[in-house]
Amino acid sequence: NAGVTQTPKFQVLKTGQSMTLQCAQDMNHEYMSWYRQDPGMGLRLIHYSVGAGITDQGEVPNGYNVSRSTTEDFPLRLLSAAPSQTSVYFCASSYSYLMDGEAFFGQGTRLTVV
Amino acid sequence: AQSVAQPEDQVNVAEGNPLTVKCTYSVSGNPYLFWYVQYPNRGLQFLLKYITGDNLVKGSYGFEAEFNKSQTSFHLKKPSALVSDSALYFCAVRVTNTNAGKSTFGDGTTLTVKP
Numbered sequence: 001n002a003g004v005t006q007t008p009k010f011q012v013l014k015t016g017q018s019m020t021l022q023c024a025q026d027m028n029h030e031y032m033s034w035y036r037q038d039p040g041m042g043l044r045l046i047h048y049s050v051g052a053g054i055t056d057q058g059e060v061p062n063g064y065n066v067s068r069s070t071t072e073d074f075p076l077r078l079l080s081a082a083p084s085q086t087s088v089y090f091c092a093s094s095y096s097y098l099m100d101g102e103a104f105f106g107q108g109t110r111l112t113v114v
Numbered sequence: 115a116q117s118v119a120q121p122e123d124q125v126n127v128a129e130g131n132p133l134t135v136k137c138t139y140s141v142s143g144n145p146y147l148f149w150y151v152q153y154p155n156r157g158l159q160f161l162l163k164y165i166t167g168d169n170l171v172k173g174s175y176g177f178e179a180e181f182n183k184s185q186t187s188f189h190l191k192k193p194s195a196l197v198s199d200s201a202l203y204f205c206a207v208r209v210t211n212t213n214a215g216k217s218t219f220g221d222g223t224t225l226t227v228k229p
Contacts (some may be wrong), residue, residue, distance in 0.1 A: 004157070033217075040123075042204065042221040043158075058216065090157055102148060103217070105157035 002026050006091050006106035013081040013113045021076040021109050023091030029104070031094045032074040033058070034066065036087040037108075043090065049074055081113045116141040118207050120220035127195045127227055135190040135223045137205030147188040148206040149179055152222075158204060164188060175199070195227045 007022045025032065033048035045058030049068040063085060065077040074093075078085060088110050092103040117140045127133045139145055146165055150158040162173025164181040172178045179190045188205060205220040 035219075040221060043219040045216060045218075048216070092158075102160040102163055103150075103158070105150075105159070107157045108155075 004091055004093055004104050004106040006089075006109050008109060009107065011109060011111050013078070013111065015081060015083060015113060017081050019078050019081065021078070021089055021091075021111075023074045023076065023106060024072050025074075025091075025093040025104070026072065027093065027095065027104065028071060029093035029095045030071070031096065032068065033092050033103075034064070034074070034076045035090045035092065036060065037090060038087050046076065046089075078111075081111075083113045085111065086113045087111060116145075116207055116209055116216075116218045118205050118218050118220040120203075120205055120223045122223050123221075124224045124226065127225070129197055129227050129229050130194050133192050133195040133199070133225065133227070135203050135205075135225060137188045137190065137220060139186050139188065139205070139207045141207055141209045143209040146208040147179075147181060148208075148217075149173065149177070149188075149190050150204045150206065152202040152204065154201075161190070161203075195225075197227050197229055200225055200227045 004025045030051050034046040035043040037043050044060045046064050047066040049055045052071050055066050088108050090108050091106040094101040094103045119138045148163045149161040152158045161177050162171050164171050169181040177192050202222045202224050204222050206217050208217045
C-alpha cells in the first residue's frame with residue numbers, strides 16, 4: 001500500500017521560477033488537500049478538493065494553483081516562487097468529504113526559494 | 115470560524131510518568147476532533163479521533179483522549195510515557211456542516227520524554 005505519495009522530497013527554486021509539486025493517492029479517497037507547515041504556525045490549508053473536477057481555496061491560497069482531473073492526483077503549482085513560499089508542503093487525503101474520516105498524509109516536500 | 119489552541123509549545127516528562135498534551139477548540143456546531151503525531155522529517159500520522167459517543171477515546175500506541183464539551187477540550191493522555199513518544203503532536207478540528215474539507219490544526223506541541 002503506497003498511501004499518499006509526494007514528489008519531490010526536496011526542491012530548491014530561484015525567485016520567480018515555477019514548479020509543480022506532485023501528490024498521488026491509491027486509496028480511492030474523495031477528499032484531498034494541500035497544507036504548508038511553518039515553524040510555530042502549525043499546518044495551514046492552501047487548497048482542497050472534494051472530488052475530481054472540484055477544488056476550492058483554503059486559508060492561504062495566494063501564489064498557488066491546483067487542479068483535480070482524476071481521483072488519484074492533486075498537483076500543486078507554484079506560479080512564480082517567492083522566498084515567503086519556503087516551507088514544508090504536505091498533501092493529505094481522506095475517504096469522504098463528509099469529514100468523519102482521518103487524514104492520511106504524504107511525507108512532505110521541503111521547498112526552499114532563494 | 116473554527117479554531118484550535120494548543121497552549122503549550124513544549125511538554126517535558128520523565129519516562130514512565132503520565133503525560134498530557136492539551137487542546138481546546140472553538141467551533142459553531144458539533145466538532146470532529148483528531149490527534150496526529152509527527153516524527154522528524156515525516157508526515158503526520160493519525161492517532162485517534164472523536165466523532166460521537168463515548169467521551170473517552172482510545173487510539174494508537176496506548177494514547178487516549180477525553181472529549182469535554184463544556185470545557186471545549188480534547189486533551190491527549192498516556193498513562194506511562196516512553197522515550198519513543200517524543201515527537202510533535204497536533205490537534206485538529208472539523209465541523210459537521212457544509213464547511214466541507216476545512217480542517218483546522220493547532221500549532222503543535224513538542225513532547226520530550228526523558229529517560
